[in-house]
Amino acid sequence: MKRGRILWGGQVLDVREQGGAVALPDGRLLQEDAVHWLPPMAFRTVFALGLNYADHAKELAFGKAPEEPLVFLKGPRALTGHRRTSHRPADVTYMHYECELGVVIGRSCRNVARENAYDMVAGYCVANDYAIRDYLENYYRPNLRVKNRDACTPVGPWLVDAADVPDPMNLRLRSWVNGTLTQDGNTRDMVFDIPALIVHLSSFMTLNAGDLILTGTPHGVADCKVGDEVVTEIEGVGRLVNTITDTP
Structure with missing residues (x-):
């Protein structure tokens, strides 16, 4: 559903x-x-992964992917819905989309074993986690302006039940800017897969129903200008539309 x-x-x-x-x-x-x-539900804690696709890490001239998950948090006002707008500040030189698979936790859990990880998942959604490269000081510690600006992360339109996504680690991710395909990847290329992320996070904190894990983006990010329509799509999960505006 x-x-x-x-x-x-x-x-x-x-x-x-x-x-x-x-x-x-x-x-x-x-x-x-x-x-x-x-957004398709009132999410609780929002976790976001950085550099979780090796080709994206290389694209950013980072060299190699992290040796353990690079995780940061997002505030609730960072999220917005399908067909809404996201703001590009006038002074920035590079703002790019990030098509990401969102994993929604379905029950409270701690110290989850890898073989039980998918039992903790309620469903999946599409997210577009915009980043402004100008504001980035350190990939390991992205400051608040990079990932926590109001409406910088469209999510949706749908939350798809986990039972309807039989293999979340083999889904095609694509992005278009003004109708031109600019990103084409697959979730199988994650450095840390979904079970690994759930195991890692639950090893030091309790995950709760409604928590959202944004799992990173593959190679193919592109600068987005005011007026651009950006579509991010994940096979079997949904198609998310967003427009870049110059007004907050």
Whole structure:
């Protein structure tokens, strides 16, 4: 099942996908471009991975991927919904998208064994974790302006049940800027796969239902300008649309 959230008629509604349309709780169907999208659920802690694809690390002239997961946190205001806008400050020279598979935790867990890791997953979503290269001081410690600006991370439109994604480690990820394909990768190329990330995080802290893990992006990032439409898509999970604006 694909589930999401929208703002409709002054109310926040939980919706589901039905035949390519948005099904309201009362059964009415709406086109996806007719609603105000929110992130597909109210997420709790948001973890984000840096340099989790070796080809992306090389693309950034980093040399090699980290020897253990490079993880940082995101605040709730960093998230926005499908078909919303993200702000490019006037003084920056390079702002790029990052198509990422989001992994949503389904239950409270600690010290998870690798063989049990997928049992902790409720579902998956598409995320686009924009980064402004100008603000980056250290890949191991990205400062707040890089990853925690308001609406810098579109998520959605749907949260897809884990049972409907039989092999999350073999999904094609693609991005388009103004209709031109600019990124084409696969989740199988992660340095640290989904079980490894859950094992790592749960080894020193409790993960809770509603926590979101953004698993990194492959090679192919490109500078995005004001007015650009950026589409990030993950096979079997969804297609996320976002537009770059010059206004916060």
